[in-house]
Amino acid sequence: MIPEDFDLERELRQALRPVEPSRDFSARFAPRRAVRFWRRPRGVLAIAASLIVALLIPIGASRYRERQRRGEQARDQLLTALRITGSKLQKTRQQVVRQLNRRDSI
Amino acid sequence: MKSYFVVAMLLAAPVVYGQPLQIKLLDELKAKASEVVDLNFNKDMLKLGASFLGSGKQDDPKIKKLVAGLDSFLIKSFEFDKEGAYSKSDLEDLIHQMGRPGWNLIISTDEKKSRETTRIWIKASTPQEVGGMRLLSAEPKELTIIESIGRINLDDLKDLASMGGVRDVTIDHSGKKEE
Numbered sequence: 073m074i075p076e077d078f079d080l081e082r083e084l085r086q087a088l089r090p091v092e093p094s095r096d097f098s099a100r101f102a103p104r105r106a107v108r109f110w111r112r113p114r115g116v117l118a119i120a121a122s123l124i125v126a127l128l129i130p131i132g133a134s135r136y137r138e139r140q141r142r143g144e145q146a147r148d149q150l151l152t153a154l155r156i157t158g159s160k161l162q163k164t165r166q167q168v169v170r171q172l173n174r175r176d177s178i
Numbered sequence: 179m180k181s182y183f184v185v186a187m188l189l190a191a192p193v194v195y196g197q198p199l200q201i202k203l204l205d206e207l208k209a210k211a212s213e214v215v216d217l218n219f220n221k222d223m224l225k226l227g228a229s230f231l232g233s234g235k236q237d238d239p240k241i242k243k244l245v246a247g248l249d250s251f252l253i254k255s256f257e258f259d260k261e262g263a264y265s266k267s268d269l270e271d272l273i274h275q276m277g278r279p280g281w282n283l284i285i286s287t288d289e290k291k292s293r294e295t296t297r298i299w300i301k302a303s304t305p306q307e308v309g310g311m312r313l314l315s316a317e318p319k320e321l322t323i324i325e326s327i328g329r330i331n332l333d334d335l336k337d338l339a340s341m342g343g344v345r346d347v348t349i350d351h352s353g354k355k356e357e
Contacts, residue, residue, distance in 0.1 A: 146219075146227030153217050153253045154241060157324050158338045160315045164296045167287040 199312070199325045201275055203268055204254050207321060210263045211256035219251040221328075240337050247307075247329035255322040269316055272323070273297055276312050293318050307331055 208214055219227070228245040231238040245251075256263075273295075277283055281299035288295050295316040303309035313324040 143226050143230040146223050147230035149217050150219065150224065150227035150231075150245065150251075151241075152215060153219070153251060153324075154244075154338065156215060156253060156255055156322065157313070157326075160296075160313055160322055160324065161335065161338060163315070164285055164287065164298060164313075167289060167294070167296060168285060170289075171287060 199252060199276065199323070201272065201323075203264075203272065204323065207256050207264055207268075208254070210258060212259045213257035215253060215255040217251075217253050219248075221249050224248050224251060240334070244330070244334040244338060247331070247334075248326055249328035250326070252325045253323070256320065258319045258321075261318040263319075264316075264321060269295060272314060272316075276314055276323070276325075281310075281312055301327075303329065308335075311335070 208216060224245050228242050231242055276297065277299055281301055283297060283299050285296065285298040295314070297312075297314045299312040300308040301310035307329050309329065310325070310327040311330060313322070315322040
């Protein structure tokens, strides 16, 4: 039943009038929006970061092992080279000493 | 025409003077050898190898000091099953190539009884240091060529000779037994 004194235009004006929001309006909505905005990406970021770390750790470990292997090989080769050089120099020294002794005895 | 020749010689001189040891005959002898040590280190490899030496072993600090001044190190040592893998003229050719200008022969020994020939050349640098060393050691069934380029202190060389037995290491390369 529509009241007799019902004025549609007045009712509409009343319903659609501009109203100032309450003081805590933004306080109630802003944090929720922030949480909603970050919650999902943070989870995604964490998973992505874990995946990257999970990929990088084996790559890093493999590179470290490779460098270690190359270094140990270089060290062993270097020691071999120096050992041969040392023995040849020692032998040469003995030959020179022998020759000098021979000369002295003459 | 003469002036062109002189200019060409002057341009080529530094290249020839500082040329690393590249002797084709060595590749042929390598193929005949039963045991081969063929190692060639550039500065980076020397640095890497030295960085993996520990500090506990008695000779390691000396080796690190010796290696620190080197720019390159090459060693080719071949052992043959039987004599005659290289001829006298091969040996003379090697001696000739290793004693190129810039390298001064300081030791020359020829032992008739054991038929051993040794030559050592150095590249002069300062009175206390040499800029490089070349060594040729020939025995009836063994031939060794060594070339080190870079600063070597004479005391370090003496140390190296006394280190004749730097830790024994066995390396296996290209399927050939090496020491």
